[in-house]
Amino acid sequence: MSEIIGLKAKLGLDVFKHDKEPHIKIKPGMEKDPRLKRAILVCPAGLYEENQDGEVELTIDGCLECGTCRIACGTEVLEWYYPTGGAGVQFRFG
Amino acid sequence: MEEKFDAIIVGAGLAGLGAAYTLAQEGLEVLLLERGDYPGSKNVTGGRIYLNPIRDMFPDLWKKAPLERHITQEGVSVMAGERSLNVSYRGEELDQEPYQSYSILRAKFDRWMAKQAERKGAMLVSRSRVDDLIIENGRVEGVYAGGDELRSHTVIACDGVLSLMAEKAGLRKAGSASQYGVGFKEIIELDSALINERFGLEGDEGAARLFMGEVTRGKFGGGFLYTNKDSVSLGIVVGIKDLIEGQPAVQAPVLLDEFKQRPEVARLIKGGETVEYSAHVIPEGGLRALTKLSGDGILVAGDAAGFSMNIGVTVRGMEYALASGYYAAQAVIQAKAKEDFSAASLASYESMLNDSFVMQDFKNFSEAPEALENHRIYSYYPELAGNIMRDLYSVPAGSKAKLYPTVKKYLGTGELWAMFKDMRKVMKI
Amino acid sequence: MNIVVAMKQIPDLQQIRIRNRKPVLDGVPSALGVIDKNALEAAVLLKEKQGGKVIVLSAGNEEVEETVKEALAAGADEAFLVLDDDLEGADGSTKAMVLAEAINKIEDVGLILFGEGSGDNYSGQVGSRVAELLGMPQAAYASSIEINDSSAVITRSLEDGDEILEVSLPVVVSVLGDINEPRIPSVTQILKAGRKPKEVLELEDLEINLTGLPEIMTVSNLAPETDRKQVKVASVEELLQALRTEGVI
Known part of the structure; x- marks a missing residue:
């Protein structure tokens, strides 16, 4: 239905192939860095969240590999790679 | 591997495919590496390609290309909170062959074009991520991929807007948020007859609509809608800097949900079923944000070089990708003939681009970003x-x-x- | 001694989406069965120990020629293919006849490996059928295989314990998915795979008659439609109300 479906359900429509390790990681000690908070606003998949302690957490499942967090937050706070070959999102339409 | 390729191309997007196709056609040894399951599986577009500037570079390609609909209807909606102003344009010239513009789905098109490049003799290896460049004495000598050391006379970095390759080669600095937008879209399946009825189309005619204003809550960007054969591409492009700075603060995905609920849009997609959600960063920095285009043993093409442009009425990138891939290939072909793959030799890439519509456009529209x-x-x-x-x-x-x-x-x-x-x-x- | 690994081309299951309760196969890339890759890995490991060749055997449509590259990259030395559009989606008995006949054309076969079930239908019967047709012993559910001169020692993982068999060669063995971790081929191996020898036969090249075979048709393989109402209630009162509305109480 073209009605509004939740973000999780939307991501559920995509094909994701499992990677052994998360390809994006928050650098240790940077969880409260203000730059990281930007990711909460910009991530089209809504994968960044702030927990009760004010730390930003990242759930890698559902990552669309768009690169927005790398641009917005920078590589001082994020360890950012693409998934290994054949892993990650595989668009059927694009 | 004993053999040394003339070119290793990193990434089978349109730049990489354009380069691979052109090189293979001339009989050069070319290896195209793609990290996705198949070419196109990692590639995202809003949805339309303009053929006129690139038609002659790939003359045999377009007849059978799996494009969606040729665009015969253009529309712009200026959206206020509760009302909108619409301008639409349709003209006989848009419905005459050869058509200037088509809607496109990249997973389909890129996979097909890769097949054509393979038929010309290009070697394609999918599911292979390039991890690093081999740099010796300041010269790029090949790539490392999954533990393999692959050597070549040239590397063409077509690895997309974040181009980690160009970064590693020192040709690109990580840009600032103001130079990039993020696009995210849904593919919404709709019966083709219904699409034709709702948009006033016939056969393979297609419609393109841009939306600005409230759709991005006043942030730099806009909404888009393109009709495909039996689906609609509906999405938002918004400046990353504006998203970061808030005012009002909004999470990106919310914009698309709001967009879908606008009555002007909701009635167009009613009854459709969302079948995919995708997103990608878009270079929007224009001329000033372009990377250095070549170095010793390396060339940069497509989004990797920053070749994408937003001038408000049109947002273009795919033609620049195909064309820059084509010119990068021409530079390698010339270098091969001279047996000189030095930075000076490969600089012919930049001069060819300067003489082409690519750099002309970027110069003409250099003020657009500001x-x-x-x-x-x-x-x-x-x-x-x-x-x-x-x-x-x-x-x-x-x-x-x-x-x-x-x-x-x-x-x-x-x-x-x-x-x-x-x-x-x-x-x- | 050569090792034959039978591998099946199947659609990449993760790429299939469902529309109107039917799978959409259009444009779905082909892959080799997941457990088939374990069988291949087992063969390659054995070969690395005692020599011989690993020959991947597959029957299907023309696309198989491309799909099988993955196996050649992952260590198979040669491919033996029977290509015919009719073979795509053919049932187990047809496939078994074709594979058995093809194996007859391969020299010095000591071991024939299968995955315990195919990635799509998982009927797990082609291996047994081939053994029967070829008159060879068969061991299923193998979790380890060792070869000594003229026999194989095979550990079968069964529900209530392991069974260790010594079987004379040639033998048909189907392996379990956890027998090993298949290797991921490198770019160089993938490139070399394109140059490895492939023998391609058509159905007519085999001395078999497939006409008049009893045909098995799949009438439906859908999960039964649920008639549950999926009503959520927050309290006992609501539950009672819902049951009354349904006229159950």
Whole structure:
């Protein structure tokens, strides 16, 4: 239905192939860095969240590999790679 | 591996495919590496490609290419909070062959084009991520991929907007948020007959619509809709800097949900089923944000080089990708003939681009990024236009005000002066 | 001694989406069965120990020629293919006849490996059928295989314990998915795979008659439609109300 479906359900429509390790990681000690908070606003998949302690957490499942967090937050706070070959999102339409 | 390739191309997007196709056609040894399951599986577009500038570079390609619909209808909607102003354009010239523009789905098209490049002799290896460049004595000598060391005379970095390859080669600095937008879209499946009925199309005719104003809550960017054969691509592009800075703060995905709920849009996609959600960063920095285009043993093409442009009425990238891939290949072909793959030899890439529509466009529209940064375009003017329309068309219970004063009340002297200043900026585009 | 690994081309299951309760196969890339890759890995490991060749055997449509590259990259030395559009989606008995006949054309076969079930239908019967047709012993559910001169020692993982068999060669063995971790081929191996020898036969090249075979048709393989109402209630009162509305109480 073209009605509004939740973000999780939307991501559920995509094909994701499992990677052994998360390809994006928050650098240790940077969880409260203000730059990281930007990711909460910009991530089209809504994968960044702030927990009760004010730390930003990242759930890698559902990552669309768009690169927005790398641009917005920078590589001082994020360890950012693409998934290994054949892993990650595989668009059927694009 | 003993053999040394003439070129290793990193990434089978349109730049990489354009380069691979061109090189293979000339009989050069070319290896195309793609990290996705198949070419196109990692590639995202809003949805339309313009063929005129690139038609002759790939003359045999277009007849059988799996493109979606040729665009015969253009529309722009200026959206205020509760009303919108629409301009639409259709013309006979849009419906005459060869068609200038098509909607496109990249997972389909790129996979097909890769097949064509393979048929010409290009070697394609999918599911292979390039991890690093081999750099010796300041010269790029090949790539490392999954523990393999692969050597080549040249590497063409076509690894997309974040180009980690160009970064590693020292040709690109990590850019600032103001130079990038993020696009995210849904593919919504709809029966093709229904699409034709709703958009007033026939056969393979297609419609393109852009939306600006409230759709991005006044942030730099806009919404888009393209009709495919039996689906609609519906999405938002928004400046990353504006998203970060908030005012109002909004999470990106919310914009698309709001967009879908706008009555102007909801009725177009009603009954459709979302089948995919995708997103990607888009280079929007224009001429000033382009990377260095070549170095010793390396060339950069497509989004990797920054070849994508937003000039408001059109957002283009795919033609620049195919063309820059084509010229990168030409530079390698010339270098091969001279047996000289040095930086100086490969610099012919840049001079060919300078003489082509690619750099001409980037020079012509060098002022566009700054002009379009004006926030009044995305919030103030849409509201203003909406309000004027509302008052012009409303018939109150009592007497109706004269038309000219109705308009004039919105356009005082100070207002006109501000508009004049804005207009001067926009006129630079 | 050569090792034959039978591998099946199947659609990449993760890429299939469902529309109107039917799978959409259009444009779905082909892959080799997941457990088939374990069988291949087992063969390659054995070969690395005692020599011989690993020959991947597959029957299907023309696309198989491309799909099988993955196996050649992952260590198979040669491919033996029977290509015919009719073979795509053919049932287990047909496939078994074709594979058995093809194996008859391969020299010095000591071991024939299968995955315990195919990635799509998972009927797990082609291996047994081939053994029967070829008159060879068969061991299923293998979790380890060792070869000594003229026999194989095979550990079968069964529900209530392991069974260790010594079987004379040639033998048909189907392996379990956890027998090993298949290797991921490198770019160089993938490139070399394109140059490895492939023998391609058509159905007519085999001395078999497939006409008049009893045909098995799949009438439906859908999960039964649920008639549950999926009503959520927050309290006992609501539950009672819902049951009353349904006229159950």
